[in-house]
Amino acid sequence: DGEPRPIPHRVPILGHAMSFARDRRTLVAQSIVQSKNEPFTLLIAGTKHYVFNKSAEFTEVFKNSKTLDSVGFLRLVMRNLFGINATDAEAFVAGSVKPILHDVNSMYLLRNENNAVTAVAYFDEVRQAVERFDKTLAQSDTKRITKDVLLIIAHFQSEPTTNAYFGKLVLDVDPKILDALNVVNKYGFWSLLFGVPRFLAPKPYRARDRIVHALRILVDAINARDGVASPYIESRVRQLLAHGLCRDTVAKDVLSVFSGVHSNSMPTAYCTLVELMEHSELIPVFRSELQEAGYMVTLPEDQVSIFPDKVPRMRSFLHEVLRTHNNGTAFREVLKDTTLLAAGRTWQLKKGAVVDLPNSLLCATETIHPEPNKFVANRFLDKSLGGWGENFTKTVKPFGGGVSFCPGRVFAEKQILAFLAALIEHYDLEVVTTPYKTPRNSDVDEVLWSPAIEIEIRKRT
Numbered sequence: 001d002g003e004p005r006p007i008p009h010r011v012p013i014l015g016h017a018m019s020f021a022r023d024r025r026t027l028v029a030q031s032i033v034q035s036k037n038e039p040f041t042l043l044i045a046g047t048k049h050y051v052f053n054k055s056a057e058f059t060e061v062f063k064n065s066k067t068l069d070s071v072g073f074l075r076l077v078m079r080n081l082f083g084i085n086a087t088d089a090e091a092f093v094a095g096s097v098k099p100i101l102h103d104v105n106s107m108y109l110l111r112n113e114n115n116a117v118t119a120v121a122y123f124d125e126v127r128q129a130v131e132r133f134d135k136t137l138a139q140s141d142t143k144r145i146t147k148d149v150l151l152i153i154a155h156f157q158s159e160p161t162t163n164a165y166f167g168k169l170v171l172d173v174d175p176k177i178l179d180a181l182n183v184v185n186k187y188g189f190w191s192l193l194f195g196v197p198r199f200l201a202p203k204p205y206r207a208r209d210r211i212v213h214a215l216r217i218l219v220d221a222i223n224a225r226d227g228v229a230s231p232y233i234e235s236r237v238r239q240l241l242a243h244g245l246c247r248d249t250v251a252k253d254v255l256s257v258f259s260g261v262h263s264n265s266m267p268t269a270y271c272t273l274v275e276l277m278e279h280s281e282l283i284p285v286f287r288s289e290l291q292e293a294g295y296m297v298t299l300p301e302d303q304v305s306i307f308p309d310k311v312p313r314m315r316s317f318l319h320e321v322l323r324t325h326n327n328g329t330a331f332r333e334v335l336k337d338t339t340l341l342a343a344g345r346t347w348q349l350k351k352g353a354v355v356d357l358p359n360s361l362l363c364a365t366e367t368i369h370p371e372p373n374k375f376v377a378n379r380f381l382d383k384s385l386g387g388w389g390e391n392f393t394k395t396v397k398p399f400g401g402g403v404s405f406c407p408g409r410v411f412a413e414k415q416i417l418a419f420l421a422a423l424i425e426h427y428d429l430e431v432v433t434t435p436y437k438t439p440r441n442s443d444v445d446e447v448l449w450s451p452a453i454e455i456e457i458r459k460r461t
């Protein structure tokens with residue numbers, strides 16, 4: 001076996017670049033049919049992209065992290081998207097800072113007892129958000145409030161998350177910081193990433209400066225006293241300062257975490273809520289699951305035992321949303337010629353090429369997910385509970401994998417499930433926008449550009 005077979009193109013050098021930029025999902029889906037479900041190569045702007053679409057191939061690519069790595073892309077992210085200077089960015093991507101971050105992420109985001117500390121703080125923040133909203137609702141004439149889905153998520157998920165991770169100081173310093181993040185994600189993600197100069201894209205640059213300014217104040221406060229933010233953020237900031245990084249770089253690192261906790265969770269929560277509105281017959285099912293789990297009588301500090309283990313139906317629903325609204329493609333650069341053994345075949349990958357792992361296609365593969373185009377809320381529910389018994393940890397990769405496997409995945413599940421639980425347990429919800437369109441992908445820019453969807457909220461009696 002040699003390199004994956006090329007998909008013919010008409011335009012020299014540019015190759016498939018235009019169709020890739022326009023609609024990556026369709027291009028890749030058509031190429032899979034053309035290549036009879038085998039890996040294939042697309043020429044895109046002079047670079048070979050090897051596309052794999054089987055679970056076993058994903059796993060092998062993730063395993064070969066020494067020669068298949070995303071270091072160039074990460075460099076771009078740290079320098080251009082977060083604005084870290086070139087020397088420090090190198091230390092983050094390939095130098096002495098990398099192991100510090102790996103350890104602090106594993107210690108606080110993945111170790112259960114530490115993860116639980118921030119999760120409990122978050123559950124309590126969600127409770128307070130419900131209390132505040134109840135007051136506003138009680139004061140309204142009609143006892144009903146209509147709100148854009150984005151604002152519902154801001155109130156019940158993003159603000160509580162900000163307080164739980166970064167402490168109250170951040171929203172006190174800049175109550176509009178989440179709007180600024182939306183500006184960066186809506187107008188600036190690609191232009192910042194590809195280094196479009198400031199005078200051509202002033203809005204996202206200004207919004208980013210504004211976030212960094214608030215986070216710089218947070219870094220100063222953490223440096224001066226204890227108890228300002230979560231143990232995770234405090235430890236991360238202190239270790240980076242002790243390592244000799246300047247406060248500006250550390251504030252920009254906190255920006256990367258700020259973006260990490262919001263920029264994937266917000267659009268996922270968006271698609272989850274809108275899908276639930278489309279499958280509103282599930283609301284009573286989830287309410288009885290929550291009742292059985294004792295949600296309404298359980299204090300925030302004990303809710304870690306509920307989310308996700310005691311709500312398997314809600315959890316299966318969330319993972320079906322992640323499966324059906326996923327457009328994530330993981331990229332790896334081929335740093336050295338590599339021989340890849342996967343799914344019984346051997347592939348030769350050439351230095352300088354890029355490996356694409358289009359998760360959306362894995363999620364739509366018939367042999368992995370029967371009836372892949374159907375939304376099946378019980379797909380990932382155990383068969384003993386009446387579900388289809390598919391295993392999302394083996395077959396869906398919305399959190400990536402390998403060395404950069406999302407360390408926030410444990411919190412992300414709790415975050416979105418607790419958000420949904422608070423909404424459906426406390427309120428009756430009805431979509432008032434007609435007609436409305438659910439975004440196809442839970443990409444942050446796609447969700448932010450989608451036409452607004454409004455929901456009427458009433459207190460449950």
Ligand code: HEM
Nearest residue numbers: 260261264265268398399400401404405406407408411412
């Ligand atoms: C539904 C929500 C989320 C999704 C779908 C998601 C997805 C991802 C993906 C696909 C990656 C890249 C993996 C790769 O390249 O292999 C990633 C990385 C990361 N995520 Fe998440 N994420 C979510 C929520 C979160 C949360 C809540 C946090 C923080 C608490 C977080 C923190 C991070 C960090 C720090 C990285 C970089 C890891 C590294 O490069 O070492 N994520 N996430």
